[in-house]
Amino acid sequence: MTPLLGHTAMVLHFSFLCFVVFGGFLAWRRPRLFWVHLGVAAYALGIVIVDWPCFLTEIENWSRSETGRAVMEDGFIDFYLTGTLYPREHLLTSRLVMAGIVALSWAGVGWTCLRRRSRERSGV
Template sequence: MGYRAIADAAMTAHFAFLLYVMFGGFLAWRRPAAFWPHLCFAAYALGIVTIGWPCPLTTLENWARVRSGAAPLRAGFIDTYLTGVIYPTDQVLTARFVMAGVVAASWAGAAVLWRRRRVKKA
């Protein structure tokens, strides 16, 4: 029972991580200090996708699933829970570009707002 809860918590943390990577940049619109943690999370997510860095949440989830008697994920978190469910299997690249576009838009919006605040103060 405890291992299953750990696996479920890791899965939930994965979803939270992805949501933060995608939308966390919008927090910087109100709280500029939130930009730096978001940059780190986005950079790590980019490394996972482009370089193949390991995801500790996937490792934790697989470890807990095996200990609970369940099979490990057949692929990574995204391939298991999102690809073919949230978007079609043949649209992985499109989904990545959409995510990158949302992140870029959030950062561009933050830059515009920060600049306006500096101009107002001057």
């Protein structure tokens, strides 16, 4: 059961990260999701900037230690992505790209909402 819990935490971690980066695009179709995405993105920013603890990392590390595997010393992103998906020396660049994707998705949410309102006002 312990390895299953760790693997579930890992899958949820990847899902969380995907939602942080791309969730704003879902709000183009469902504008109310913007507020959920804003909260998730703020929490992710807090994890990166303020070093808030991530409960998924805690669960996965507990599972790893219980099954005799190495714990993630520097967190999920450093353990799975840094050095694999992008070179270690481009960590800041990858963060800026992700922030740019989030900003672009939020700009799209604003543009979509403005278009919807103008259509409603014009009766189209």
